[in-house]
Amino acid sequence: MKTLLKPLLAIGVATAAVAPIAAAPAAADTIKGIGVVSLPAVVANSNAFKTAEQQRGTTYKAQIDQAEARRKQIADQLNPLVTKFNTDQKANPKNPALAQQAQTIQQINQSGQQELQQLLAPVALSRAYVTEQIEDKLDQAVKNAASKKGVSLILDPTQGAIIYADGAYNITQDVLNELNTLLPTAQLVPPQGWVPREVREQQAQQQAAQGQQQQQQPATTGR
Missing domain, CATH: 1.20.5 (Single alpha-helices involved in coiled-coils or other helix-helix interfaces)
Incomplete structure (x- = not known):
């Protein structure tokens, strides 16, 4: 089961955009003992994750506002430089000054991105902390759902091993229900x-x- 949890480390912010889980239709011609579950969808749709996403905007409002203000400042600094570069390049593509202009734009952009990452580091750490709490309960949630559904083989479509599976095999919602029971909420702020x-x-x-x-x-x- 632990091998199923490895892909979750890469989901990061993107998990918040996972579509809601569709209900599995009933089907008569299915092989008992086989289930399909999307673990990233379970994490993103869990009560603990969604509640934390809502709370984070309030708890870390100061950091988010500061980062947004700084992002606008960086954009205001870059926009005139980019406009001048495009104008100069259109007027004379062989202008030797273009290389220096491009390098300046790149340096400002890279340093700006690094600065924004530092400002938002507490936010990213909070999201990682919440995700890890969910992962710690996810293995048991899968086992509980599999036991109740009589499933002995579970496949994860996010790993690219499944071309097609009938909806009746989908136990993602069952795993989500078990996870919400095991972990209704997660701690938002990681310890020191x-x-x-x-x-x-x-x-x-x-x-x-x-x-x-x-x-x-x-x-x-x-x-």
């Missing part, structure tokens, strides 16, 4: 010092590698 799971795993790997190096150093020195 919290980092996402993938960062913790990277840190653990680095610490393990450093530990191995430290163990090998005395043996190397004694030779």
Whole structure:
């Protein structure tokens, strides 16, 4: 089951745009024991995720407003430069000054994007914290739904392994119901010092590698 959770790390903000889950129609000619579930759709349509998305705009309003104001400032700075570049390029495509103009525009844009990411870092961290709480309950939600539906094989269309599946096999709504029961709401603000799971795993790997190096150093020195 843990392998089903890996694609969720990449959903980020995009999960909020996942379409509502359609009800599965009844079908007589289906093979019992097989189910299809879209895990990203379950996450995006969960009560915990949707509530957090609504609350985040209020809790992090200061950061969002600051980032939006800064975004407008960057746009106001870039727009005249882009207009001048387009005008100069149209007048003389071989103008040697165009390269410097393009480089200036690119530098301002890149530094601006980095600044906006820093301003919105608490917002992104909050979304990662909520998503991880949901992922921690998702495995059990799938198991609960599978048990109630008598399903022993579950396929995920988001991984590209399914070309077609009758709607009667869709247990996404069942998994969503179980998830909402297990996790009605999620904590919006991460605790001090919290980092996402993938960062913790990277840190653990680095610490393990450093530990191995430290163990090998005395043996190397004694030779």
